Amino acid sequence: MAPQESSDQALNQIEQMDQKHVFGTWSYQSEVEPTQIVEANGVRFTDSRENTVIDFSGQLMCLNLGHSAERVEDAVTQQVSEAEYVSPSYTTEARAKLGKKLADVTPGNLTKTFFSTSGTEANEAAIKIARFYTGKEKILSRYRSYHGATYGSISVTGDPRRLASEPGIPGTIKAPDPYAYGSTLDPMESLDYIDEMLALEGDTVAAVLVEPIVGSNGILVPPDEYLPRLKEIAHDHGALLICDEVMAGFGRTGEWFGSDVFDVTPDIMTMAKGLTSAYQPLGATIVTDEIADHFEDNMLTHGHTYAGHPVACAAGLAAIKTYEEENLIERAADIGRYLEDRIEDLADSHPSVGDTRGVGLFRGIELTQHPERREPFGEREDKVSKGSTVLDEVTATAYDEGAYVANMINTLIIAPPLTITEDEIDEAIAALDSGLSVSDNAMSR
Numbered sequence: 239m240a241p242q243e244s245s246d247q248a249l250n251q252i253e254q255m256d257q258k259h260v261f262g263t264w265s266y267q268s269e270v271e272p273t274q275i276v277e278a279n280g281v282r283f284t285d286s287r288e289n290t291v292i293d294f295s296g297q298l299m300c301l302n303l304g305h306s307a308e309r310v311e312d313a314v315t316q317q318v319s320e321a322e323y324v325s326p327s328y329t330t331e332a333r334a335k336l337g338k339k340l341a342d343v344t345p346g347n348l349t350k351t352f353f354s355t356s357g358t359e360a361n362e363a364a365i366k367i368a369r370f371y372t373g374k375e376k377i378l379s380r381y382r383s384y385h386g387a388t389y390g391s392i393s394v395t396g397d398p399r400r401l402a403s404e405p406g407i408p409g410t411i412k413a414p415d416p417y418a419y420g421s422t423l424d425p426m427e428s429l430d431y432i433d434e435m436l437a438l439e440g441d442t443v444a445a446v447l448v449e450p451i452v453g454s455n456g457i458l459v460p461p462d463e464y465l466p467r468l469k470e471i472a473h474d475h476g477a478l479l480i481c482d483e484v485m486a487g488f489g490r491t492g493e494w495f496g497s498d499v500f501d502v503t504p505d506i507m508t509m510a511k512g513l514t515s516a517y518q519p520l521g522a523t524i525v526t527d528e529i530a531d532h533f534e535d536n537m538l539t540h541g542h543t544y545a546g547h548p549v550a551c552a553a554g555l556a557a558i559k560t561y562e563e564e565n566l567i568e569r570a571a572d573i574g575r576y577l578e579d580r581i582e583d584l585a586d587s588h589p590s591v592g593d594t595r596g597v598g599l600f601r602g603i604e605l606t607q608h609p610e611r612r613e614p615f616g617e618r619e620d621k622v623s624k625g626s627t628v629l630d631e632v633t634a635t636a637y638d639e640g641a642y643v644a645n646m647i648n649t650l651i652i653a654p655p656l657t658i659t660e661d662e663i664d665e666a667i668a669a670l671d672s673g674l675s676v677s678d679n680a681m682s683r
């Protein structure tokens with residue numbers, strides 16, 4: 239059974255305790271039926287009902303090294319025994335070295351990092367830094383985006399998850415997206431809107447904030463010229479470009495960052511998830527040397543008790559060393575091509591597959607109940623972060639057959655650990671093949 243699907247089997251003691259005492263996220267609490275994970279190794283995990291499945295989405299698209307990265311586990315243990323915590327006014331070898339390493343692996347002159355504990359907080363810091371640096375207030379983001387859950391980052395989020403928290407913080411504006419399959423607007427033409435919006439807003443926009451490749455809103459890969467042109471447009475209007483790399487970063491795309499796919503250096507880049515391969519909660523906001531210089535004599539009025547937490551930084555450093563020394567970025571590009579071919583096979587044999595998109599090991603399968611009309615399987619109005627019930631049934635069937643696949647907004651999101659093998663991909667694709675017969679049968683004819 240897929241997590242959070244109703245189950246015929248009773249919840250065990252742990253699951254019952256959790257259901258009673260722990261809030262589920264983004265859910266009606268009465269519908270949450272927690273599934274206990276009892277073991278996780280490599281690309282697989284096992285639940286309390288003894289289902290062992292391939293983690294084809296790396297949980298929340300974050301376990302880039304899979305479930306047993308020994309180097310990261312050892313770094314965490316060692317750091318806990320050396321210095322488990324120090325205040326952000328002190329440093330540690332782990333923090334300083336991770337700051338330097340991020341300057342090395344990110345593109346261009348990105349040089350100085352503010353550390354936090356999540357993608358949400360990384361974006362909060364980016365919003366504040368852009369506002370302080372430019373002296374302007376507004377942030378332009380796009381409708382099909384997710385940037386986090388707290389008030390600032392949910393306000394710049396474009397998808398329906400923002401609605402319950404509106405009106406949110408002042409000064410946020412939303413633009414159209416490069417969504418070739420689901421919109422009548424050509425992706426490059428959508429940039430003309432952004433250009434015009436920035437002109438009409440006058441000189442009041444601090445930054446344009448985008449996921450270079452949109453993640454949970456459907457793995458939207460823009461044309462090659464899109465991101466470079468967006469940077470030019472932003473700069474023409476005196477706005478910074480912020481790239482949210484929380485999901486696309488750290489090898490997922492077969493490059494270090496989504497921005498690298500398009501050869502663009504943003505002014506600010508935000509990261510989390512793959513930064514530690516989710517072994518520790520860590521967010522990071524890196525800025526160019528110009529922006530860093532500005533704060534030499536201007537206070538950066540922002541901070542957290544856990545900023546630069548030594549154990550999280552040690553995990554980040556070890557994760558990056560693993561990506562480097564095991565050549566996992568190149569591997570993701572290579573095996574990503576194999577994954578692409580297998581997904582194309584699925585698309586050929588399942589009429590309910592409307593579109594397939596992605597790069598590297600970051601891929602989406604958008605389902606449709608009517609291919610000519612590109613009609614989605616009705617979104618569930620009450621479940622903002624999930625797709626339709628048909629997609630729930632697809633993923634539940636795939637889970638029963640041996641693969642966990644995340645399902646968001648009419649799209650199946652495939653983002654396995656970068657260590658996955660061809661055989662493991664074949665296994666997961668076979669499970670998905672069974673799942674997709676459910677959506678084929680649910681099509682409107």
Ligand code: PMP
Nearest residue numbers: 356357358384385386453484485
């Ligand atoms: N930005 C993007 C692109 C994300 O995918 C997410 C999380 N899915 C976030 C920000 C928020 O990160 P977190 O959940 O760690 O706060």
